[in-house]
Amino acid sequence: MPDLLVLLPDFALIVCGYLICRYTLLDRPVWDGTERLVYYLLFPALLFNAIVRNPLNPGTALTFGGAGVAVVGAGIVLAYALRAVPGVNAHLHASGAQTAFRFNSYVGLALAERLAGAQGLAWQALLVSLCVPLCNIAAVWPLARAGGHGYLRELARNPLILATVAGLAANLAGLQLPEIASITLNRIGGAALPLGLMAVGAGLRFGALREGPGLAAALMVIRHALLPALAIALALGLNLPVGQQAVLVAFAALPTASSAYVLATRMGGHGSYVAGLVTVSTLIGMFGLPTALAVLGMLR
Structure with a gap:
């Protein structure tokens, strides 16, 4: 299946979320609650279960995982x-x-x-x-510094970091969940992807970007x-297997996290500006992600 068609079901859910929020009785207040549900329960359950169920291979972690960390580190x-940069608004940048x-x-x-x-x-x-803790630590730091929040306290309360650390600890300890617990977590986490994608669509907005278009x-x-260009260079330079190359480049070209808006708002940042960035990133990702995969295919 062409890469664009592979992405189509996921972006169709984003469009559905946008249309439902704008043109039905299931408007913004419904999706505010949905975002909190996904952020604090569904997505942490998905992360924890996915990490526990897939044993980490040290060789893979060093090469493939290291490439992913390098991409995120460069972005940070x-x-x-x-x-x-002269003229950059500190509050907008922190958010x-x-x-x-x-x-x-x-x-x-x-x-x-x-x-x-x-x-x-x-x-x-x-x-x-590997990258969620790094991303969340780097995201919380400027917001905590700008808003006067306790940095370590914010990290300790972040549900994505807690779920990831717990999953890694359980994985490395060789923990096997009872079948009933695994099935329950799988069903809870299964709701995260469709609801999360629809919540992304419900949150699409542009207006506040006028306050800092250059940034x-x-x-x-x-x-x-x-970041996609760096991922392509790493995938080819490290001679990763074809499947890993595709996953790494797709990872680097993903739209930004929709939870960035939740984090910025909760920590006193410029929520509407971040919502605009999430919107633009999601729209760019619809075309940029298959483009990055196509470039990878041509350069192999």
Whole structure:
């Protein structure tokens, strides 16, 4: 199936969320509750279960996982560097910097399974387990500094970090969940992807980007041009297996995390500006992600 068609079901859910929120009685208040449900329960359950069910291979973690961490690390460095550019608004930067390096795991997990089956899902789970803590730590830092929040307290309360750390600890300890617990977590986590994707669509908005268009453009260039280019170079330079190459490049080209809006709002950041960035990133990702995979295919 062509890459664009592989992505179509996931982006169709985003469009459904947008239409339902705008044109039915299931408007914004419904989706505010849905976002909290996904962020605090469904998605942590999905992360924990995916990590526990897929044993980590040290060789894979060092090469493939290291490439993913390198991509995210480059995004963090580039996003933070924008703060030194003359004229950049500190409040907007503290809120929006996270959109340059965070990634939409809802789309990523759904896509990885379509690209490389169950093994692709395991590879994506590895990237999520390694990169979610790094992304969330880097996202919380500028917001905590700008808003006067306790940095360590915010990290300790972040549900995605807690679920990832718990999953890694259980995985490394060789914990096997009882069947009833595994099935229950699987069903809870299964609701995260469709609801998360629809919540992304429900939150699409543009207006506040007028307050910092230059910063927004720079963040999107990092997210959708520089990081995919780096991932392609790493995938080919490290001579990764074909399936891993596709998952890594797709990971680097993902739209930014929809939960960036929730985090910015909860920590006193400029929520509407971040919502605009998430919207633009989602729309760019619809075309940029299959483009990045097509470039990878041509360069192999």
